[in-house]
Structure formats: structure tokens, C-alpha cells
Amino acid sequence: MSAPVHPFLAGTASDAASKLGQSGEAILIFFGVGLIIFVAAGRATGRLHRPMTITVLLGPALIxxxxxxxxxxxxxxxLSFYNDDSTAFISGKNYTWAFTNHSAQQALINTLLWILIAPIVATVLGLLMAVLVDRLRWQSVYKSLIFMPMAISFVGASIIWKFVYDYRAPGRPQTGLLSEIVMKLGWHNPPDWILTHPLNNFLLMVIMVWSQTGFAMVVLSAAIKAIPDDIIDAAKVDGARGLAMAFRITLPMIRNTLIVVLTTVMIITLKLFDIIRTMTGGNFGTEVLANDMYSQTFTNFDTGKGSALAVILFAGVLPLVGYNIVLLRRERQIR
Amino acid sequence: MSTPAEVVSPINTGPTGSAVKAVRRSFASPLASVLVILLTVLWTVPTFGLFIASFRPSGASATSGWWTAFAHPQLTLSNYNTVLFHSANFGTSGGIMPFLVNSLAITIPATLFPLSIAAMAAYVLAWVKFRGSDALFFFIFALQVVPLQLALVPLLQLFSGGAHIGTIALIPALNVSGTYVSLWTAHTMFALPLAIYLLHNFIAQIPRDLIEAGLVDGASHFRVFRTIILPLATPALAAFAIFQFLWVWNDLLVGLTFAGGSQAVEPLTVRLSQMVGSFGGRWELLTAGAFIAIIVPLAVFFSLQRYFVRGLLAGSVKG
Incomplete structure (x- = not known):
């Protein structure tokens, strides 16, 4: 350890105390005011009681x-129908730009690739794990380790994987795990992974798959365990086993859950921002919709284009969530 | 979920000949084990590499792979000291410690506020029915379709400039951009649809008798909410609290935009994301910084995994 006592240390401590003090104060005020309102509103009786309850308890959320x-x-x-500083109406020009401009097109195509590939791979791997892991000893250990990346932020995950993809010229000692492995396997001249288009898109998708497979596994595993025993038994009596059991009994029984998992990961993927922002900033042909939206709004200060991209994002999410809602409602009615 | 896993396993005691069964089991089990172990190793090694690299001396990770550390073990804690308190190279004098504090100062209120507001709303929507309350609940539930990005810019403009119609100020400039208040408020607003939905599902299942007994005894709804609903809904509240804590702690977009670029309030994720960009081969600091950032959610996750999984299942399977 160099420098055992640091000159900033005292400053850091008082800074921390004052910041956490602000948080504590805000929490105290929040609950203090809440309690006063509760006591005051609780005194209202008779005809006032119900309206008072609804206003006080529901009002804050609605506002x-x-x-x-x-x-x-x-x-x-x-705003998406207005120009960069929202001063002139330009009808659909921002949308025309989004679908014709080369860089915006690239973002749209990449986003499409992302939502087609990453969620499917994550769901399939999650399903595979859910089916396989239950037969093993130590299954909770495997499950926890696969599930762990879900708790890690996309920023943290990006740093973890940026380190894996780290590039060094072939003659030098390698620092990135991926380069080391492929060189040991006989590929002596691997590319600079993150700079190589279109390969870099798929390498970035790996991060999303790594992060979401655990989610798919946990949810699908619960769904598989919830299949009634008598159905399994009946199928067995009829002679179904192995793959036939998997494809004709298990998969159809968890179909809805599969779709919910798939669409949920799709929605997360569609809104993907952190990985691209941290790994490439949208450069090297890796731009996606959500990062482009951020760049247009906060780097180019073009609120119109940024808003149009946000609306396109919304239009993409809408059918996915809509379908999820319909599915969940239907399932609820059955139960 | 008490059904043992073996019951649904395709290879199981069925009316099959025991020889066939044995063959299938001996074939399927090793293959399954190998696949599972392979996948688990693949999933764990990147994080493990980061962990090892964060303890290697300055410069080591830039010139040799972290796996060589096993042959020449030479580990140090100085990276953590440097990245927390020094690391002037990254443009700030104090390392990432202030940003770690910011993350904490943002996350705790941004978890408690939506939790309380959503619990109150969920109670009314579930138990104090009024005309249109079901439609209102469905509308709030449906608000989950609104991606953060769609609300971002106007909300930022509201926080910094207020709201006007012509020259009449409907809401004055709030002057909260670049303060914790804007981050807490934004996180609370964006969390509400999911929070109300999850808590409503749970609170609606509390037995009617308990609530009616309270009301008959002359207690107000406020009293019922505090003394009956809150204690009974603890598992759901805990599940959502963990979710929201992880979400806010791990968030980048809200931190990046609502902190307004002010280093006094920016969370750790924003700082780390910048460090990746401006970083020049100093992997030992970046890995240590990243590890500090992920250790908090990992601790929460591993200690409260049960609640976390329950929340996950309530949100995405049950509906």
C-alpha cells in the first residue's frame, strides 16, 4: 500500500457524511410529511372518509x-414533428431521416439484429439449463452462478467483457481471454475484436445473453416444475419419454411462459443503451436505436431527431408489451 | 414450487424396463453434467478474471494475462486504494469514493419513495373500489409500455425550465437539475407502473375478512393500511425493494441525464462508463473500480436471492 494516510481522506469522509445526510433528511421529511397527512386525513369520518382515502393514498402516484x-x-x-430546437414544425422529416439516413439506418438494422438474436439465444440457453440442471447434484450452485450476472449492471458487465475482448498484437503476451483462447486453438492472427464490423455486434450481444440467460432459466425452471404431475404421468403411461416428452408435453405446457420470457428479454434488448454507450459509444458500426436517441438528443442537441427515435423505440416495444398483457390476462382468466 | 424436480424429469421411474432406464440415465446424465458445468464455467470465468486482475500490481494486467497470475502470484490491494481515493488520471482528484457515496445516496431514497407511494396506490386500487378503479389500474399497468426514453427529454425540460403555456408559467422552474432531488423523483416516477402492478397483485390477495374486520372496528383506511396491509405485504414489499435497489444502483441512463453532468451527484455507473472511455491501458484500476461497483448488488443478490426470485416470478410468470 502506497500512501497510508491520504490527504483527501478527511475531505472524502465529510463529503460522504453530508451526502448521506441529505438522503437521510429527505427520507425523514418524506415519511414525516406522510405520517402527518395520514393522521390528519384519518380524522375525516363519515362521507368524507372514502374520498379522502382515495385522494391521499392514490393522489401522489397519479400525479x-x-x-x-x-x-x-x-x-x-x-416534439418529434419539430426541428432540432423545437421552434419549427417540420412534419415527418425526422422520421424520413431515421429511415433513410445511413447512420440511423445502421442503428435500426443493428437493433433489429439484436432483438432477433440475443433474446432467442438467451431463452434457448436458459431453457437448456432449466431442463438439465434439475437432474444434477449441486444444482443450486450452478443456478446461482448462471443467475449472478443478472445482478451486475450492464456497465459492470461491459467492463468484464471488454477485458475478455482486450486486444494485443499477436507477437506480444495476450491480456484478453478470447484472444488467448483462439490463439491457443490455432488462430494465430485474430482481429481486434471490438473494432471489427460486423463481428463486434455479435460479441456485444454475448454480453446481453450472458446477462439474461439466468433470468430465462429461473422463470422457465419454475414453469416446468409447475406442470401438474398427473399430466407427466399420463404421458409416461402413453409411452412418451426423452425428446418426445420434451417437445410434445413440456414445451407446449410452458409455451406461454416461453413467450413471456422471450418478449421480456426482447423489450430489455430494444431499450439497450448501457452496453453500447460503455463499450463503443455507437462507433465501429455498433450503433443501436437507444444510443442513437441519446446521441442525437444530448450530443447533437437535436431534440426533434432524438424524439423521433424515441417514438420509433416506443412503436417497437408497444406490440411486445401488448402481446404480453393479452397473454397474462388470458392466463389469469383460466386460473 | 414444492414439487421435487425429479418428478418432472423426463428420465424417471416410469413403466420402462430398468435396463433401458439405466442406459438412458448413464447416457443423459454425464452429457447433462458436462453441458451444465461447461456453461457455468463460461458464465463465471469472465467475472473471476476481473476479480483476479483487480488484485494484480499496477501495469501487470496491461502486459500479461490475468491467468498468468497463478504461476507468479503477486497480489496487492493498492489498486483499490488508488481507484477509491486517488486516481487523478481519470480527471477527478478524489477517485471513485464520492461516486460510490452518490450511488448510495441516490439508491436508498429512490427505493423507499416509490415503494411507499406504490403500496398506498395499490391498496386503494385493490380494496377501496370506486367507479373506474379497475380501468385505472389497467391503465397504470399498461404504462409499462412507455420506455424511459420516451419521457426523458420533456421531464428534463420540466425539471430545468418549468412548464409554460405561452408566457404563463404553469409550473415554475424547479431548479432541481443536477441535484439528488431530480434523480430521486425521476427514479420514483419511472418505477411506479411496475411497483403498483406487483404490489397490487399481492395486496389484492389478502383475505377480505381481515380488512373488513378492521373497518368494522371503526378503523380508517389509513389505519388498516398501516396495521394490516403493510405487515402482511412484507414479502412483496421486500421483493420489489430488492428489484428497485438493483435497478437504481445499476442504472446508467437516468444517472447520466438527470445528474446533469454534475460530479457532485453522479452515480458510480456514470463514472465507470467514463473511465472505460478515457482509460489508457490501466486495467488494474478499471477492474478494481468495476468490482467495487458490482460487489454491492452481488451482496444484495446472494443474501436475498429468495425474495429476488419470488419477485421475478410474480412479475413475469403469474401476472
Whole structure:
């Protein structure tokens, strides 16, 4: 350890105390005000009781949702028909740009690739793990380790994988695990992974798959265990086993869960921002919709184009979530 | 979920000849084991490599692979000291410690606020029915379709400039951009649809008798909420709290935009993301920084995994 006592240390400690103090204060005020309102509103009796309850308990949520989501969403749609600083109406020009400009097109194509490949791979691997792991001893250890990346932020995951993909010229000692492995396997001249298009897109998708497979595994595993025993038994009596059992009994029984998992990962993938921002900043042909939206808005200060991209993102998410809702409602009615 | 796994396993005691069964088991089991172990190793090694690299001396990770550390073990804690308190190379004087504190200062209120507000709303929507309450619940549930990105810019504009119609100020400039308040508020707003939905599912299943007994005894809804609902809903509250904690701690987009570039409030993820960009071969610091950032959610995750999984299943399987 160099420098045992650091000059900034005292400053750091008081900085931390004041920041956490602010948090504590905010929490105290929040619950203090809440308690006062509760006690005051609780005194209302008779005809006032119900309206008072509804206003006080539901009001804050509705106001926050209106101000934070509903109104801004409508305003973004409105802004998407305006120019860069929202001063002139330009009808659909931002959308024409999004579908014709080369870089925006690239973002759209990449996003499409992402939502087609990453969720399917994650779901299939998750399903494979869910089916296989239950037969093994130490299954909870395997499950925890596969599931662990879910708790890691995409930023943390990006650093982990950037280290795996680290490139050194072939003659020098390798520092990235991927280069080391492929060179040991006989590929003596591997490319600089992250700079090589279109390979880099797939390498970045690996991060998403790594992160989401555990989610798919846990949810699908629960669904498989929830299949009623008598159905399994009946199928066995009829002679189904092995692959036939998997494809004709297990998969159809968990079909809805499979779709929910797939669409959920698709939605996460569609909104993907952190990995691209951290790994490439959208360079080297890896741009995606959500990062482009950020760059247009906060780097190019073009609110119109940024808003149009956000609306396109919304249009992509809409059918996925809509389908999920329909599916969940139907399942609920059956139960 | 109490059904033992073996019951649904395709290779199981069935009316098959025991010889066939034995063959199938001996074939399927090793293959399954190998696949599972392979996948688990693949999933774990990258994180493990990061962990090892973070303890290697300055410069070592830039000139040799982390796996060589086993042949020449030479480990140090100085990277952690440097990245937490020094690391002037990354443009700040104090290392990432202040950003770690920021993450904590943002995350705790941004977990408690939506939790409380959503629990109250979920109770009303489930138990104090009024005309349109079901439609309202469905509308809130459906708000989950709104991606963060769709609300981002107008909300930022509201925080920094207020809201106007013509020259009339509906809401004055709030002047909260670049403060914790804007981060707490934004995270609370964006969390509400999922929170209300998850908590409503749970609270709606609390037995009617318990609530009616409370009301008949003359307690107000506020009292029922505090004394009956909150204690009974603890598992659901815990599940959502863990979710929200992880979500806020791991978030980059809200931190990047609502902190307004102010280093006084930016969370650790924002700082790390910048370090990756401006970094010049100093893997030992980047890996140590990343490990500090992921150790908190990992600790939460491993200690509270049961609640976490329950929350996951409530949100994406049951509906």
C-alpha cells in the first residue's frame, strides 16, 4: 500500500457524511410529511372518509405518473414533428431521416439484429439449463452462478467483457481471454475484436445473453416444475419419454411462459443503451436505436431527431408489451 | 414450487424396463453434467478474471494475462486504494469514493419513495373500489409500455425550465437539475407502473375478512393500511425493494441525464462508463473500480436471492 494516510481522506469522509445526510433528511421529511397527512386525513369520518382515502393514498402516484410519464410521452411524440430546437414544425422529416439516413439506418438494422438474436439465444440457453440442471447434484450452485450476472449492471458487465475482448498484437503476451483462447486453438492472427464490423455486434450481444440467460432459466425452471404431475404421468403411461416428452408435453405446457420470457428479454434488448454507450459509444458500426436517441438528443442537441427515435423505440416495444398483457390476462382468466 | 424436480424429469421411474432406464440415465446424465458445468464455467470465468486482475500490481494486467497470475502470484490491494481515493488520471482528484457515496445516496431514497407511494396506490386500487378503479389500474399497468426514453427529454425540460403555456408559467422552474432531488423523483416516477402492478397483485390477495374486520372496528383506511396491509405485504414489499435497489444502483441512463453532468451527484455507473472511455491501458484500476461497483448488488443478490426470485416470478410468470 502506497500512501497510508491520504490527504483527501478527511475531505472524502465529510463529503460522504453530508451526502448521506441529505438522503437521510429527505427520507425523514418524506415519511414525516406522510405520517402527518395520514393522521390528519384519518380524522375525516363519515362521507368524507372514502374520498379522502382515495385522494391521499392514490393522489401522489397519479400525479407522479401524469407528470413523469403520460405528459412527457405525449410531448415527446409532439416534439418529434419539430426541428432540432423545437421552434419549427417540420412534419415527418425526422422520421424520413431515421429511415433513410445511413447512420440511423445502421442503428435500426443493428437493433433489429439484436432483438432477433440475443433474446432467442438467451431463452434457448436458459431453457437448456432449466431442463438439465434439475437432474444434477449441486444444482443450486450452478443456478446461482448462471443467475449472478443478472445482478451486475450492464456497465459492470461491459467492463468484464471488454477485458475478455482486450486486444494485443499477436507477437506480444495476450491480456484478453478470447484472444488467448483462439490463439491457443490455432488462430494465430485474430482481429481486434471490438473494432471489427460486423463481428463486434455479435460479441456485444454475448454480453446481453450472458446477462439474461439466468433470468430465462429461473422463470422457465419454475414453469416446468409447475406442470401438474398427473399430466407427466399420463404421458409416461402413453409411452412418451426423452425428446418426445420434451417437445410434445413440456414445451407446449410452458409455451406461454416461453413467450413471456422471450418478449421480456426482447423489450430489455430494444431499450439497450448501457452496453453500447460503455463499450463503443455507437462507433465501429455498433450503433443501436437507444444510443442513437441519446446521441442525437444530448450530443447533437437535436431534440426533434432524438424524439423521433424515441417514438420509433416506443412503436417497437408497444406490440411486445401488448402481446404480453393479452397473454397474462388470458392466463389469469383460466386460473 | 414444492414439487421435487425429479418428478418432472423426463428420465424417471416410469413403466420402462430398468435396463433401458439405466442406459438412458448413464447416457443423459454425464452429457447433462458436462453441458451444465461447461456453461457455468463460461458464465463465471469472465467475472473471476476481473476479480483476479483487480488484485494484480499496477501495469501487470496491461502486459500479461490475468491467468498468468497463478504461476507468479503477486497480489496487492493498492489498486483499490488508488481507484477509491486517488486516481487523478481519470480527471477527478478524489477517485471513485464520492461516486460510490452518490450511488448510495441516490439508491436508498429512490427505493423507499416509490415503494411507499406504490403500496398506498395499490391498496386503494385493490380494496377501496370506486367507479373506474379497475380501468385505472389497467391503465397504470399498461404504462409499462412507455420506455424511459420516451419521457426523458420533456421531464428534463420540466425539471430545468418549468412548464409554460405561452408566457404563463404553469409550473415554475424547479431548479432541481443536477441535484439528488431530480434523480430521486425521476427514479420514483419511472418505477411506479411496475411497483403498483406487483404490489397490487399481492395486496389484492389478502383475505377480505381481515380488512373488513378492521373497518368494522371503526378503523380508517389509513389505519388498516398501516396495521394490516403493510405487515402482511412484507414479502412483496421486500421483493420489489430488492428489484428497485438493483435497478437504481445499476442504472446508467437516468444517472447520466438527470445528474446533469454534475460530479457532485453522479452515480458510480456514470463514472465507470467514463473511465472505460478515457482509460489508457490501466486495467488494474478499471477492474478494481468495476468490482467495487458490482460487489454491492452481488451482496444484495446472494443474501436475498429468495425474495429476488419470488419477485421475478410474480412479475413475469403469474401476472
Amino acid at each position: 407522479l405518473l401524469a407528470v413523469g410519464l403520460v405528459i412527457p410521452a405525449i410531448r415527446t411524440i409532439y
